Amino acid sequence: MTRHRGRGIASINYPIGMNLGGDPSQALVHSNPSGKFTVALSSIDLGQGMKSVTRQICAETLGVPVEDVYVDTADSDTGPHCMGSFASRGTHRVGNAVMAAAREARGVMMEAAAEELEVNAADLETDGRGNIHVKGAPHRSISTKDVAIAAQFKQGKTISGRGIFLVPLSAVDPETGEMSPATCYAHACLVAEVDVDDETGEVAMVRMDSAYELGRALNPRLVEQQLVGGAWMGVSHALYETPEPYYPEPVHGPRDFVEYLMPGPGDICPHDIAVLERPAPDGPFGAKGPGEMCANPVLPAVANAIFNAVGVRIDDLPITPEKVLRAIKAQGGARPQARH
Amino acid sequence: MSKIPLQFRHNGRDVAIFVDGGTNLLAALRELIGDMTPKFGCGQGGCGTCSVLIDGELHLSCLTLAETVAGRSIETLDGMKQGPNLHPLQRAFADNFAAQCGYCTPGMLMAAKALLDRNPSPSRDEVIEAISGNICRCTGYEPIINAILAAAGGRVSA
Structure with missing residues (x-):
């Protein structure tokens, strides 16, 4: 031997990801009265880290600490639609959907903060530590928690956002067989x-x-x-x-x-x-x-x-x-x- | 069939239950005592996720008749944590990313504890031998082996 x-x-x-039906995933982001944010997904975390990564993406996009974001992947009945956890698509597809949802929620959050601080929303920025302040004037500041409370109990606004990532379905060229199955x-x-x-x-x-x-x-x-x-x-x-x-x-x-x-x-x-x-x-x-x-x-x-x-x-x-x-x-x- | 009274120590606490003849220890722990930390994987000794310690020795609870543990001391993952403090092995598993889906983790931790209780400074081969009855689907074993070696080397906070 x-x-x-x-x-x-x-x-x-x-x-x-893949090319079937545009391979879409959706995300919904909303703030709670505590000023924390919830990301609702139907995407399943099998232990790969989908929850951690979407949490990071949401926090970074909103401009809030990662501890202030909770990701709920619990239920495909109540969560927005997702194609699933496969084809290495989670971070890319779901991450993009979360980013879009967080961007929309951030827009509402900044508008609500602007109303409280009596400034233009375009003049505001987040510090990543849970505060929103006027650019160049950090003392003109309000916490995201106070913004959430004001939005929900005074202004009558939901600080929320919707996101979807969808690749247009690529048809196969009958002559050449050419297609674009992925982005x-x-x-x-x-x-x-x-x-x-x-x-x-x-x-x-x-x-x-x-x-x-x-x-x-x-x-x-x-x-x-x-x-x-x-x-x-x-x-x-x-x-x-x-x-x-x-x-x-x-x-x-x-x-x-x-x-x-x-x-x-x-x-x-x-x-x-x-x-x-x-x-x-x-x-x-x-x-x-x-x-x-x-x-x-x-x-x-x-x-x-x-x-x-x-x-x-x-x-x-x-x-x-x-x-x-x-x-x-x-x-x-x-x-x-x-x-x- | 009449019930059989059974007493044993469960994580340092005396427990008394009534079991049907033929009940295995895994079912007794999960269904009668409510300790859900030993997992049901294959039910025939092939995967190791139901592992518990009986008088300090590693056993597959799915293949152990509950009646045979009368008067003996059972340790499960539920008893590993001391109050709010993770056991050094649990800390090392977290620090070394030794769990993904987590289903094998209770069995891996009990197998590791059985090893370190009798051999506080095992070699890499001894660690591999100790967890060779446990299947992990996600991690590729490497992070688990590293975690156990780290816990043994005291390179993690208790």
């Missing part, structure tokens, strides 16, 4: 190193090195969390997971967590990640999306690394030991390729 080391590379050009693209390149055992067909991850270009990282720790976890999902998809190992034959299909194979903590490998920030012109504060796309380059990179290690080209996922072993046998043994 010999273990063969191989290295593979893959690059991806990833469209953020914004993220990019990544990943190098995977594997060891392939030519007696058992097992593939062990040795290390990964990657670079992700995903617009401005609005919350760098959450971006890192997505990239680390997403790469693991990519490894899992490349080497382990399938509901139908002998598709279309259902025999041997896993029925539960005990039989559904996923890599455990002992199967991970070191992963060095570089994040490149090139702000997207149409993204909220330049953000694209680091969600689904972070898993994608891993699969072809691992397949290429296996080819580099033993000379077999597996194009059917997941790349199980059985497939590797059959392919090695079919070509009469491992044929390690040149490594550059």
Whole structure:
């Protein structure tokens, strides 16, 4: 038995969101009598950080402290419509909707503040700490809380805003097949190193090195969390997971967590990640999306690394030991390729 | 079937309940005691999110007959926090972004506590071994391993 080391590379050009029905998401922002703001969404946070990022976007746009914003993603019956949390679209699509809603709410807030301070709203600015003051005259100031109280109990105004992000549906050109399925693209390149055992067909991850270009990282720790976890999902998809190992034959299909194979903590490998920030012109504060796309380059990179290690080209996922072993046998043994 | 009286310690407090024969400890904790911190994942010992400590030892509560814990001491995640203060492991999980959806977290924390209680300075491989019965879907394990090592190294505030 010999273990063969191989290295593979893959690059991806990833469209953020999708083209079905314009891929819309909506947001509603309103102030409460306490001067805090609520963002209502139907978008679901599965743990990726949608709540944190939309909270940051809303606070930054309104010009209030992030602690003053609460994001409610609880209910698709009462929240405004969202297409969903997938396709790396949350930060970009929902973020843009939140930004539009917060901008409208900010306009009403500044008008209400102007009425209280008896100045023109155009002369006011927020300090980001919960106060609104006259430009150049910070002592002419009112807190956002007092503005909220005045608007709701004296002026009879709701400090609120509506936002939607919608990309016009792109039709396919019947002549050329050309279309514009997305408005914004993220990019990544990943190098995977594997060891392939030519007696058992097992593939062990040795290390990964990657670079992700995903617009401005609005919350760098959450971006890192997505990239680390997403790469693991990519490894899992490349080497382990399938509901139908002998598709279309259902025999041997896993029925539960005990039989559904996923890599455990002992199967991970070191992963060095570089994040490149090139702000997207149409993204909220330049953000694209680091969600689904972070898993994608891993699969072809691992397949290429296996080819580099033993000379077999597996194009059917997941790349199980059985497939590797059959392919090695079919070509009469491992044929390690040149490594550059 | 008649109910069976059962007494044990739950996070340092004596509890007495009546269980049906065959009830597992997870159901007893969640449905009869109201401690929702051990989670139901697979119900057959494959995912680890129902992990609790029985007399300090890590067990899968979904595979433990409730009757077998009579007179013993059960620790769950619910008892980890001391008043308003997070346990150093909980603090380390937060600081290291060791949770995303959070469903595996109770089991991960109990597995980590079982490890650190008997081995306060584990190696990386020992940490990996300790959580190898727990599945995490989101994090890729790396942040969880780092959090446990950070808590062990005392690099987090209690």
